[in-house]
Each structure stands twice: as C-alpha cells, then as structure tokens.
Amino acid sequence: MDLRKILFDNWGIKFISLLLAVTLWFYVTSKGKMEIGVTVPIEMQSIPQGMAIVGDVTGYVEVRLQGQERVLRDITSGKRVVVILDLSLLKPGENTLHISPDDIRRPAGVNVTHISPAEIRVKIEPLMRKAFRLNPVLHGTPAAGYTVRTIIVKPQRITVEGPAGVTSALTKLETLPIDIQDARSTLTVEPKIDYQGKPVKLLDKDITVKVVLERTRK
Numbered sequence: 516m517d518l519r520k521i522l523f524d525n526w527g528i529k530f531i532s533l534l535l536a537v538t539l540w541f542y543v544t545s546k547g548k549m550e551i552g553v554t555v556p557i558e559m560q561s562i563p564q565g566m567a568i569v570g571d572v573t574g575y576v577e578v579r580l581q582g583q584e585r586v587l588r589d590i591t592s593g594k595r596v597v598v599i600l601d602l603s604l605l606k607p608g609e610n611t612l613h614i615s616p617d618d619i620r621r622p623a624g625v626n627v628t629h630i631s632p633a634e635i636r637v638k639i640e641p642l643m644r645k646a647f648r649l650n651p652v653l654h655g656t657p658a659a660g661y662t663v664r665t666i667i668v669k670p671q672r673i674t675v676e677g678p679a680g681v682t683s684a685l686t687k688l689e690t691l692p693i694d695i696q697d698a699r700s701t702l703t704v705e706p707k708i709d710y711q712g713k714p715v716k717l718l719d720k721d722i723t724v725k726v727v728l729e730r731t732r733k
Contacts, residue, residue, distance in 0.1 A: 550581040550628065555596050555619065557635070561603035566639045567678045567714070573635045576614060582625035589622065596621045602637065609638045643679040644718070646672045647688035651706065651724045655696025660731055663695070667725040677715030685713055695726055702726045 555578045562568065576598055580587060590596055597620050600612055613634045616627035649668050657663065675682065690706035703725045708717060 548582065549584050549587055550579055551587050551591065552577060552579050553590060553596060554578075555598055557598045557600060559600050559602050559637070561601050563603060563605060563639065565642050566605075566607065567642050569638045569640050569678045569680065569714075572637055573632065576635075577629075577631045578619065578627060579629035580621065580625050581628050582622070586622050586625055590625070602639070605637065605639050607639060607641060609636055611636055640678040640680055642676055643682040644674055644676045645682050645685065646674045647685075649673050649706075649708075649722070649724075650687060650689045651726070652689050652692050652709075653726065654692035654694050655698075657695055657728055658697045658699045661699055661728045662731050664727045664729040667727065669721075669723050669725075670719060673717060673719040673722060675710075675715040676718055677713060681713050682715055685711065685715065690724060693724060693726065695728075698726070698728060701728050 554575050556575055557573065559568070559572075578596070580590065580596070598614060598618050599620055600614070600618060602612075611634055614630050614632075616630070619627055619630075621627070648671060651666050651668060653663070653666075673688065675685070675688065677685075689709045691709050693702070693704055693706060695702060703723055705722060706724045708722075
C-alpha cells in the first residue's frame, strides 16, 4: 500500500474536506454558548483544629460563567455553584486566600472566565476557654406582697469557648433579662446568655436560674 499516494492524491479535496469538518465541529460545539454573571457563596472547610475564624469574612464572590445555554439556564434557576476554600494550611493571624476556577464547584462543561474578588483575607486565632460566674439579670418586680429571697444558679461557674482575642476581652457573663413581673411563686428558667455580641459558645449544658420568692411580712 502506497501511503504517500493515499495522503497526497486529490490532496486539495482532502484538505477542503478536513477544513469543513473542523469548521463544522467548532460550529456544533460553540452553538448555543453564552456567558452569565452569578453571585456565588463561599464555603470554608477544614479549619485547623483548635483554631477559629475571627472578624468578618467575605461570604460571596461575583463570577462570570461560560457554557451551553441550557446548562447555564439550570444554574440561574437554582442549580448550585459554590466556592470551596480549604483552610487546613492557614497559619494563626491574617491569611490571604487566592480563588481560582479550580475552587469553584460547577456543572461539567462550564468555564469560569472571571472572579471578583480574586482573593480574600481570613484571620484565624487559637481557641481559648474561660470560666465565669453567671450573673442573673431580673426584669420587673414580683406581685404585691412578694419579694425575691434568693437566686440560685446551677452550675455556679460556666465555661465559654471562642477566639483567644475575643474570649480574653470578655470580663463578665450575664443572662438576658428574666421576667419576674407580678410573679407570685418561685421561678426556675433555662436562661438565655448575653454574649455581648462576641463570637463565643457555651460549653455547659442544663444551666438553670432559680428565683426564690417569699411573702413579705406585714
């Protein structure tokens, strides 16, 4: 078999046929393509053990996506696209994370053409625990003829956990106001805690405040 003859006989016709085939392939693959802009949420995973994120962190990025119209239509109608950021290698303090198309989970065949912002700052600190004596805050006054005899808090000390800088600055822990207006008998409640807007969490369970009332003597 003469390979040269197969390749070069009628080469003009063969070249035109190849050109038409490539042109047709580009037409078919590009047909129906479009580009849209979407707001994409950021999910942070694998925070280093014993560490916590501090301060406000950008929760969304603006992304331009390119792909087949039907696929992008699914995205705009609710199919989720999300940025996944791995924090496992972050060091204590402020870190700059660069966002690449590889960090964006999206349907197959969809390309990322633009990301804004392309980087975000994330600050992390070691977690710290601190124990407090919980101070009950009462609202109102008992019914006429009654008075508060004593207040019993269990447990006597409770522990909170949060970023070191935040937790160390917390100097006291109080309940949100406990309503005793017109009360005529002893109250036992599971109080809500006033964290003063600090990102800390309570480690203790079954916290109760018992407000013991008694009749006033005439």
